[in-house]
Amino acid sequence: MTRTALFPKTAPSPKTAPQPGFRADLVEELCLGLDRWAAQFNANWQEDDRAGTLSQARWLAVCEAGLTGLTVPEDFGGLGLSAAELAQVLEHFGTISEDSGLGFTLATHLCSTCIPVARFGSPAMKAALLPALAAGDRVGAHAITEPDSGSDAFAMRSRALPHATGYTLSGEKCYISSAPLADVIVVYARTDAEKGALGGFSALAVDRGLPGVSVGRSRSKMGLRSAPMADLHFDAVEVPGAALIGREGQGFSILDYVMKWEILCVFALQLGEMRRQLRQCLTWAKTRQQFGQAIGGYQAVSHRIADMHMRLEGAANWLARAVRAMEGGGRASLEIAAAKLAISEANVANSLDAVLLHGGAGYMSDTGIEAGLRNAVGGLIYSGTSDIQRNRIAAMLGL
Amino acid sequence: MTQIARIRAFICAEFAPDIAPQDLPADMDLIQSGVIDSLGVLKLVAFLEDECGVAIAPEELDAELYRSLEAIAALLASKTEVAA
Numbered sequence: 001m002t003r004t005a006l007f008p009k010t011a012p013s014p015k016t017a018p019q020p021g022f023r024a025d026l027v028e029e030l031c032l033g034l035d036r037w038a039a040q041f042n043a044n045w046q047e048d049d050r051a052g053t054l055s056q057a058r059w060l061a062v063c064e065a066g067l068t069g070l071t072v073p074e075d076f077g078g079l080g081l082s083a084a085e086l087a088q089v090l091e092h093f094g095t096i097s098e099d100s101g102l103g104f105t106l107a108t109h110l111c112s113t114c115i116p117v118a119r120f121g122s123p124a125m126k127a128a129l130l131p132a133l134a135a136g137d138r139v140g141a142h143a144i145t146e147p148d149s150g151s152d153a154f155a156m157r158s159r160a161l162p163h164a165t166g167y168t169l170s171g172e173k174c175y176i177s178s179a180p181l182a183d184v185i186v187v188y189a190r191t192d193a194e195k196g197a198l199g200g201f202s203a204l205a206v207d208r209g210l211p212g213v214s215v216g217r218s219r220s221k222m223g224l225r226s227a228p229m230a231d232l233h234f235d236a237v238e239v240p241g242a243a244l245i246g247r248e249g250q251g252f253s254i255l256d257y258v259m260k261w262e263i264l265c266v267f268a269l270q271l272g273e274m275r276r277q278l279r280q281c282l283t284w285a286k287t288r289q290q291f292g293q294a295i296g297g298y299q300a301v302s303h304r305i306a307d308m309h310m311r312l313e314g315a316a317n318w319l320a321r322a323v324r325a326m327e328g329g330g331r332a333s334l335e336i337a338a339a340k341l342a343i344s345e346a347n348v349a350n351s352l353d354a355v356l357l358h359g360g361a362g363y364m365s366d367t368g369i370e371a372g373l374r375n376a377v378g379g380l381i382y383s384g385t386s387d388i389q390r391n392r393i394a395a396m397l398g399l
Numbered sequence: 400m401t402q403i404a405r406i407r408a409f410i411c412a413e414f415a416p417d418i419a420p421q422d423l424p425a426d427m428d429l430i431q432s433g434v435i436d437s438l439g440v441l442k443l444v445a446f447l448e449d450e451c452g453v454a455i456a457p458e459e460l461d462a463e464l465y466r467s468l469e470a471i472a473a474l475l476a477s478k479t480e481v482a483a
Binding site: 119120154195196197198199246249250252253254256257328329331333334391392395396398 | 413430436437438440441442444445448454455456457458459460461462463
């Protein structure tokens with residue numbers, strides 16, 4: 001066996017693969033197709049990262065490659081991928097996209113809006129929204145976090161007061177990914193003051209153009225800088241009743257469902273990014289010469305790479321378990337929490353190792369290595385912090 | 400032990416250790432009384448799926464379906480009927 005044969009495969013681990021009904025041909029075709037778009041996805045991405053913007057050309061490439069319709073049912077112009085199919089395609093996207101912000105914006109679009117509308121929306125809402133969302137003509141976002149409610153999401157104060165024709169929506173939302181780009185924002189708000197998290201909240205698909213919706217200035221962030229973020233203000237916005245997703249009071253169950261898909265999407269992307277990062281580190285270890293030999297010959301380097309590989313494959317196994325649990329029709333609460341925790345923490349650890357392995361070059365922005373670390377840190381916070389995931393795991397274990 | 404007796408024992412052990420299973424009224428509002436909160440519903444659903452062999456759809460993560468032992472029994476009965 002040559003040493004080259006020990007390189008990790010670009011393709012996802014076979015452990016993530018096939019369940020009954022898995023469309024392997026479609027997934028392979030999609031992945032091969034994405035390879036042809038790599039140059040457009042990555043064009044000048046570091047300029048976007050520095051400026052804190054996402055260029056229209058790169059987002060259009062995502063739309064034209066068909067990625068915005070991955071989770072939209074076929075009847076509405078999408079591909080209707082299953083959890084397993086989606087995980088493989090997004091993991092592959094992560095291996096070819098050099099910018100985590102682009103994938104994050106895509107995942108936000110898919111999970112915030114496409115997923116809940118397709119699952120819980122009325123036939124009229126699906127017909128009105130899904131084709132444009134699938135094509136990427138309209139961009140989706142969702143608004144959950146508020147200044148006084150982060151991990152305690154259902155402490156939110158935003159109110160959607162029901163009346164004869166719809167809802168009057170008032171409140172503040174903060175740290176909203178894609179808010180500067182979004183056309184449709186799924187807003188979670190209290191619709192029944194007498195009820196708590198269970199039954200007291202609803203999800204509304206709010207058109208950004210409605211009077212009273214205002215978007216704050218773009219937030220400056222540590223990482224994921226090309227995934228624009230802003231705060232939102234809703235000042236007595238009159239939202240039509242037809243904008244209600246599912247039933248009134250169903251906000252908790254919709255959010256629980258959405259968060260599972262969000263974790264699946266975002267962390268499948270991260271897994272792909274970690275595979276690309278490990279390949280970069282291996283190449284560096286084999287070619288960088290110090291003290292008369294390639295640095296990969298030193299155990300300080302080779303053991304670090306072995307640890308990166310172990311973290312990566314451990315994370316991949318957790319994602320595979322989460323996908324299997326989701327495809328099995330169960331709640332998958334423990335597996336999803338474990339996958340999120342394992343992948344996000346592995347990504348931070350591997351990204352720090354990648355910087356250290358590259359030394360001074362890893363610390364320089366132009367190599368793209370340091371961006372991986374900045375981007376990875378966010379994964380410990382969004383979609384439920386590591387502490388919240390540990391709470392969930394402990395609860396599912398009976399504590 | 401019947402299925403409902405197992406669920407009753409689980410609810411008391413997990414969420415209301417001060418209540419003996421035989422003292423938990425079948426019509427007690429578990430949510431209004433604070434016995435089960437949102438995370439509790441997720442734990443209960445995981446228990447129902449694991450121990451009772453039913454699959455709970457996303458749309459069925461609805462407080463009304465878990466509001467009391469009676470409601471939970473009705474949910475399980477409806478699933479058993481569908482399976483039959």
